[in-house]
Amino acid sequence: MASKEITLAFGSGGRLTNELIRDLFVRHFSNKRLNELEDSAVLRLGRERIAFTTDSYVVTPLKFPGGDIGRIAVCGTVNDLAVKGARPLAVSCGFIIEEGLERGTLEEAVVSMKKAAAEAGVEIVTGDTKVVEKGKADKLFINTSGVGLVIPGTAISQKNIRPGDVIIINGEIAAHGVAVLNARNNLGLSGNIKSDAAPLSRMLNGLAVKFPSIRSMRDVTRGGLATVLNEAAQSSGWSMEIEEELIPVSEPVRNACSVLGLDPLYVANEGKAVIFAPEKYASKILSAMKKDKYGKKAAIIGRVLAEKKASLKVRTPIGSERYAVMLEGEQLPRIC
Amino acid sequence: MASKEITLAFGSGGRLTNELIRDLFVRHFSNKRLNELEDSAVLRLGRERIAFTTDSYVVTPLKFPGGDIGRIAVCGTVNDLAVKGARPLAVSCGFIIEEGLERGTLEEAVVSMKKAAAEAGVEIVTGDTKVVEKGKADKLFINTSGVGLVIPGTAISQKNIRPGDVIIINGEIAAHGVAVLNARNNLGLSGNIKSDAAPLSRMLNGLAVKFPSIRSMRDVTRGGLATVLNEAAQSSGWSMEIEEELIPVSEPVRNACSVLGLDPLYVANEGKAVIFAPEKYASKILSAMKKDKYGKKAAIIGRVLAEKKASLKVRTPIGSERYAVMLEGEQLPRIC
Numbered sequence: 222m223a224s225k226e227i228t229l230a231f232g233s234g235g236r237l238t239n240e241l242i243r244d245l246f247v248r249h250f251s252n253k254r255l256n257e258l259e260d261s262a263v264l265r266l267g268r269e270r271i272a273f274t275t276d277s278y279v280v281t282p283l284k285f286p287g288g289d290i291g292r293i294a295v296c297g298t299v300n301d302l303a304v305k306g307a308r309p310l311a312v313s314c315g316f317i318i319e320e321g322l323e324r325g326t327l328e329e330a331v332v333s334m335k336k337a338a339a340e341a342g343v344e345i346v347t348g349d350t351k352v353v354e355k356g357k358a359d360k361l362f363i364n365t366s367g368v369g370l371v372i373p374g375t376a377i378s379q380k381n382i383r384p385g386d387v388i389i390i391n392g393e394i395a396a397h398g399v400a401v402l403n404a405r406n407n408l409g410l411s412g413n414i415k416s417d418a419a420p421l422s423r424m425l426n427g428l429a430v431k432f433p434s435i436r437s438m439r440d441v442t443r444g445g446l447a448t449v450l451n452e453a454a455q456s457s458g459w460s461m462e463i464e465e466e467l468i469p470v471s472e473p474v475r476n477a478c479s480v481l482g483l484d485p486l487y488v489a490n491e492g493k494a495v496i497f498a499p500e501k502y503a504s505k506i507l508s509a510m511k512k513d514k515y516g517k518k519a520a521i522i523g524r525v526l527a528e529k530k531a532s533l534k535v536r537t538p539i540g541s542e543r544y545a546v547m548l549e550g551e552q553l554p555r556i557c
Numbered sequence: 558m559a560s561k562e563i564t565l566a567f568g569s570g571g572r573l574t575n576e577l578i579r580d581l582f583v584r585h586f587s588n589k590r591l592n593e594l595e596d597s598a599v600l601r602l603g604r605e606r607i608a609f610t611t612d613s614y615v616v617t618p619l620k621f622p623g624g625d626i627g628r629i630a631v632c633g634t635v636n637d638l639a640v641k642g643a644r645p646l647a648v649s650c651g652f653i654i655e656e657g658l659e660r661g662t663l664e665e666a667v668v669s670m671k672k673a674a675a676e677a678g679v680e681i682v683t684g685d686t687k688v689v690e691k692g693k694a695d696k697l698f699i700n701t702s703g704v705g706l707v708i709p710g711t712a713i714s715q716k717n718i719r720p721g722d723v724i725i726i727n728g729e730i731a732a733h734g735v736a737v738l739n740a741r742n743n744l745g746l747s748g749n750i751k752s753d754a755a756p757l758s759r760m761l762n763g764l765a766v767k768f769p770s771i772r773s774m775r776d777v778t779r780g781g782l783a784t785v786l787n788e789a790a791q792s793s794g795w796s797m798e799i800e801e802e803l804i805p806v807s808e809p810v811r812n813a814c815s816v817l818g819l820d821p822l823y824v825a826n827e828g829k830a831v832i833f834a835p836e837k838y839a840s841k842i843l844s845a846m847k848k849d850k851y852g853k854k855a856a857i858i859g860r861v862l863a864e865k866k867a868s869l870k871v872r873t874p875i876g877s878e879r880y881a882v883m884l885e886g887e888q889l890p891r892i893c
Contacts, residue, residue, distance in 0.1 A: 227658045232688025245664055246650075246684055249671045254647070254682040262682035264647055267605035267706050275649035275702055276685045311590070311600055313611035314582075315700045317653070322563045328581055335585045346590040346598035348582055349612045349700075352568025353891060357615075359693040364651045364685075366611055366702035370603050555689060 230550025234443030234489075237549055239452070258456065259379065260301040260440045263371055270371040272307035274298055277364040281555045283326065285404035287396070287415030290363055291333030293491045293557055296420045297442060298367040299341040303425035304438035304494055306377040307369030309341060314348040315364035320355045330361060341420035343367070372429045379456035381436040384527035387503045388461065389496040391421065391510055392518040393469040394446050398488035398556050399477045410480075412473025419492030424513035431509060434502050441493040443557055447486040447533060447545040449495060454531040462534040462542075463523030486535070486545055489556040497525065566886025570779025570825075573885055575788070594792065595715060596637040596776045599707055606707040608643035610634055613700040617891045619662065621740035623732070623751030626699055627669030629827045629893055632756045633778060634703040635677040639761035640774035640830055642713040643705030645677060650684040651700035656691045666697060677756035679703070708765045715792035717772040720863035723839045724797065725832040727757065727846055728854040729805040730782050734824035735813045737892050746816075748809025755828030760849035767845060770838050777829040779893055783822040783869060783881040785831060790867040798870040798878075799859030822871070822881055825892045833861065 230237045247256055254262040261274035278294045288296075295312060302309040314334065318327065338345050400416040402408065425438060437457075441449045446468070454461050470478075470485050478485045492515060498506055503521055510516030526534075533545045566573045583592055590598040597610035614630045624632075631648060638645040650670065654663065674681050736752040738744065761774060773793075777785045782804070790797050806814075806821050814821045828851060834842055839857055846852030862870075869881045 225660055227654050227656065227660060227663060227688055229656050229688050229690065232654065232686055238686060241686060242684070245660075245667050246681075246686075249664075249667045250650075250674070250681040250684075252680045252682065254680065255684070262647065262649075264682060266602070266607060266646060266704065269603035269605050271602060271607070271704065273647055273649060273702075273704055274683050275651045275700065277651040277653050277687045277700060279653060279687045279689050310602060311598065311609055313598075313609060313702050315611045315613040315651075315702075317613050317615060317698055318563050318568065320563065320565050324561055324563060324581075327563060328585075331581050331585050338586070344588045344590065345582075345586040346588060346600060347610050348578070348586075348591070350568055350574060350577060350582075351613045351615045351698075351891075352563055352565050353615050353695060354565065356692065357695040358698075359689060362653055362687075362694075362698070364611065364613060364700035364702075366609075366649050366651075366700075368602065368607065368609055368704055555687075 229554045233550040233554060234448055235548040235550045259305060261305040263305055272302045272305045272369045272371055274301040275366040277362060278557060279362050279555050280401060280557050281359060282404050283361060285401045285416055287400050288418035289333050290361060291330035292337045292418045294363040294365045295334050295337035296418050296491055298365040299343060299420045299422050300440045302367050302369035303422040304440050306375035306429040307371045308426050309343045309367055309369040309422050311346045311368050312338060312343050313366045314345055316350045317358055317362040318352045319358040319360050320352055322360055337420060341422050374433050375429050377435060377437055379437045379453050382453060382457035382459060382497045382525055384459055384525050385500055386436055386497045386525040387500050387521050388523040389506060389519060389521050391494055391516045393471045394490055394493055395470055395474050395478060395485035395488035397491045398553055399474050401556050402553055410477045414473050414477060417490055417492035419515045421492060421494055421515055424516050425494060428506060428509060432502055432506055435496060435498045437497040439495050441490045441495055443489050445487040445489055448547055450533045451547040454533055458529050458531055460526040460528040460530045460532045461523060462526055462536060464536045466538045467520055467522045469518045469520050487548055565890045569886040569890060570784055571884040571886045595641060597641040599641055608638045608641045608705045608707055610637040611702040613698060614893060615698050615891050616737060616893050617695060618740050619697060621737045621752055623736050624754035625666060625669050626697060627666035628673045628754045630699040630701045631670050631673035632754050632827055634701040635679060635756045635758050636776045638703050638705035639758040640776045642711035642765040643707045644762050645679045645703055645705040645758050647682045647704050648674060648679050649702045650681055652686045653694055653698040654688045655694040655696050656688055658696055673756060677758050710769050711765050713771060713773055715773045715789050718789060718793035718795060718833045718861055720795055720861050721836055722772055722833045722861040723836050723857050724859040725842060725855060725857050727830055727852045729807045730826055730829055731806055731810050731814060731821035731824035733827045734889055734892050735810050738889055746813045750809050750813060753826055753828035755851045757828060757830055757851055760852050761830060764845060768838055768842055771832060771834045773833040775831050777826045777831055779825050781823040781825055784883055786869045787883040790869055794865050794867055796862040796864040796866045796868045797859060798862055798872060800872045802874045803856055803858045805854050805856050823884055
């Protein structure tokens with residue numbers, strides 16, 4: 222059943238990535254924490270509960286409007302911790318450098334990591350540097366891992382999602398993927414499209430403290446909103462429905478997606494989270510989010526259905542409905 | 558002062574790596590934990606002290622006698638935690654895969670990680686997979702990060718090293734580097750030379766519990782014994798002296814180094830640690846180490862001098878003395 226060679230699609234966050242994770246990693250490494258397939262593993266460490274996560278960044282180009290590899294390397298890891306109800310405390314950095322990289326390019330990434338870490342309130346406490354021969358890597362890859370302290374009283378897990386829960390997102394989707402593609406291919410798209418790369422920890426930590434009723438939060442990166450909601454549907458077992466009209470997408474990004482033939486639902490973000498919560502708390506959560514710099518355009522975009530089919534439905538403005546399945550691969554490779 | 562391009566030597570664990578770490582990472586990320594430049598950062602997390610570390614593995618070839626990239630990826634990280642007096646609890650894995658890699662090759666690495674993790678008593682709890690285009694990586698790179706719980710009562714730090722302390726190593730050095738080089742270049746060296754890749758956590762955790770008087774422990778990997786002792790000398794300020802005759806090197810490895818023009822003191826290991834302890838505990842520590850599978854050939858190899866010059870002296874069998882300085886780069890690139 223399995224293809225014999227790893228293709229780009231296996232690394233894109235879609236169905237093939239999920240298949241690889243389940244077939245290779247979950248099967249061999251199998252343990253309670255890993256098998257939950259959340260953005261971070263939560264584990265007991267002595268008297269504390271910590272969240273622990275890792276991500277490698279291979280984005281090309283290294284810089285793009287609104288961010289660079291350093292910024293997303295810190296934001297992505299910080300956000301993975303925060304969506305599990307953890308306060309990010311420390312981040313590690315592992316650099317794999319292609320021989321011949323300009324030292325200034327490396328320094329720019331380092332300075333960008335420093336700024337993002339300061340914004341997120343974490344320290345970069347440990348690191349590693351490897352250099353490989355010219356042609357054996359692509360300029361610079363960065364791995365970051367992170368540890369955080371889980372806020373007491375929280376129980377944030379996709380398994381807790383229930384029918385009737387509302388789905389909230391903190392702002393406009395798909396900007397990151399379009400910004401990277403624009404920079405990579407010199408498309409010259411108009412409208413000043415910038416990556417949304419941002420550390421969401423302050424906002425999400427605030428929500429976790431204030432609303433222990435929040436069921437689940439997920440970082441919406443590779444594969445976009447549709448992929449993350451499909452994963453949440455699969456993990457919880459419940460179907461979900463979102464309304465196309467309610468999903469925030471900026472006009473320039475919508476136009477760019479239309480020109481490029483991309484579905485914004487599947488385009489990567491680096492500063493977006495979805496929140497699942499009982500409906501009765503929805504408006505309070507929404508107002509709390511709107512007070513944060515990165516939540517001003519937060520919106521309720523859908524709900525969890527009382528249907529055990531683990532599917533994602535999209536209601537269109539004209540009232541019709543379609544299924545948004547998990548794609549085989551990403552529409553765009555090396556976006557993060 | 559700084560070269561404008563990153564060369565292979567910057568990633569080899571020698572003087573240039575140290576210079577890069579200090580000039581870029583310590584300068585920009587500066588914080589108490591990072592600046593200690595130990596194998597793991599130790600940080601307070603709620604009511605606990607944890608150790609946190611990261612390493613990327615870019616070894617070529619992926620398999621070699623005595624180990625493979627998967628085994629060293631787990632052992633290296635576990636050992637980095639254990640030398641700081643921490644019980645390794647959880648490891649993350651970040652895979653960067655070159656498009657076209659055989660799935661079977663990836664699976665072999667995964668299975669090897671699983672076995673090493675089982676031996677070390679840790680779980681691999683979280684991971685990430687990225688795939689880059691053919692020619693943009695070299696088959697497979699693996700990052701592992703790890704967290705561990707610091708054993709209460711321990712205060713293991715290079716800063717604690719004192720004149721008169723003895724230096725103990727757990728066995729024969731330089732096998733890893735020679736085994737990888739042999740496999741890489743089909744040198745056909747005789748003597749069944751195998752990498753020493755091993756998780757030392759059970760042995761080192763036992764020592765940390767039993768001997769709170771241990772001052773410091775260091776993982777002896779890239780750059781070999783001479784580099785790690787130079788780093789310890791720099792961090793503590795004290796000069797150190799080792800006796801060439803006392804340093805365990807297997808006969809085949811010694812012969813191979815001689816043929817290849819390598820100094821075993823600078824060749825990488827993946828299952829070696831040096832321990833600094835007051836002399837009066839030395840024989841007890843040594844007996845405890847010899848009871849462990851990975852400590853049978855443990856030996857006292859030198860001592861810390863009452864001389865604030867931060868240098869490393871090597872006494873030869875004929876009674877002469879030479880300085881073993883930190884090399885610019887590794888003798889061998891991509892050894893781990």
